[in-house]
Amino acid sequence: MAKQLDYHTIREIFTRFRDAEDAPKGELHHVNxxxxxxxxxxxxxxxxxxxxxxxxxxxxxxxxxxxxxxxxxxxxxxxxxxxxxxxxxxxxxxxxxxxxxxxxxxxxxxxxxxxxxxxxxxxxxxxxxxxxWWRHPAQAVDTHIFRVGNRTGIAPGKDVDAVERAIEDHIPADFQLHAHHWLILHGRYICVARKPKCGACLIRDLCPFEDKTL
CATH class of the missing domain: 1.10.340.30 (Hypothetical protein; domain 2)
Incomplete structure (x- = not known):
């Protein structure tokens, strides 16, 4: 588990996520x-x-x-x-x-x-x-977010509740609405479990993960 990142580093991380995709969406299809x-x-x-x-x-x-x-x-x-x-x-x-x-x-x-x-x-x-649906800044922590939160130091915690609290406490308010989507998509496609794609990572230089891949 990485140490909690400071406010300015977290703001830079989410600024990069937003610049890459300003309105990320969940991938489950639904009509209502x-x-x-x-x-x-x-x-x-x-x-x-x-x-x-x-x-x-x-x-x-x-x-x-x-x-x-x-x-x-x-x-x-x-x-x-x-x-x-x-x-x-x-x-x-x-x-x-x-x-x-x-x-x-x-x-x-x-x-x-x-x-x-x-x-x-x-x-x-x-x-x-x-x-x-209601655009509340609620943070749904799954295995991807748990991994990314701990690996990067964005939101470290020993369990999903601790990671959820860390997201709420440390990610700036203006990023809260989309925070869980940025994190889940990053974990699903870049910061994967077994061999993270660090070479394609937007935040590689800000991430303290020691076992970075080429």
């Missing part, structure tokens, strides 16, 4: 807040590309909680059976859809506590939805 919740819930231990492939036809049939209930669990399974843990995920999608219909009038709530009360929706999923 509900389909975003479902897509993020399905993405646990799965790739965004795999989820997008499975939900392409699904969301044409079921893009609201009521339509998902009408579709039924068995039909949902047929659409998502290429995704890991699909049976358990299908049960959670049906349960959360019923709760949204019965308790929220078919609308997705915009509070973290309400989102986390839904089956299959943890803090990370809630933060993704808050950030991507």
């Amino acid at each position: 807040a509900y389909t975003l919740v479902v897509a993020v819930a399905l993405s646990a231990q799965a790739t965004d590309a795999g989820v997008n492939k499975a939900t392409k036809a699904l969301f044409k049939k079921a893009d609201t909680p009521q339509k998902m209930l009408d579709l039924g669990e068995e039909q949902l399974i047929e659409h998502i059976k290429t995704i890991g843990l699909y049976r358990n995920k299908a049960k959670n999608v049906m349960k959360l859809s019923r709760i949204l219909v019965e308790e929220y009038g078919g609308e997705v709530p915009n509070s973290r506590a309400a989102l986390q009360s839904l089956p299959g929706v943890g803090r990370k999923t809630a933060n993704v939805v808050l950030n991507m």
Whole structure:
């Protein structure tokens, strides 16, 4: 774990990220807040590309909680059976859809506590939805962000909660909205786990990682 970088270094890092892509977006396909919740819930231990492939036809049939209930669990399974843990995920999608219909009038709530009360929706999923749909500066820490935060010293922490707090505490406010997208994309495509692509890295000269690759 690298030491926490200073404010000026972090500002320079995110200035470079912004200059390269000023409005980064998540890669999960969705058409509304509900389909975003479902897509993020399905993405646990799965790739965004795999989820997008499975939900392409699904969301044409079921893009609201009521339509998902009408579709039924068995039909949902047929659409998502290429995704890991699909049976358990299908049960959670049906349960959360019923709760949204019965308790929220078919609308997705915009509070973290309400989102986390839904089956299959943890803090990370809630933060993704808050950030991507309602543009709250919420930080959804996944394995990529955890790795980048610790490797670079941008947001070091022993667990995902500590990394989330470090992002909130140390990344300047004007970068908070897009911070988690810049970090996740950097971790997914450049600062990868086994052999980071340091030669193509925008922040190579600012990063304290000792085992840089050529």
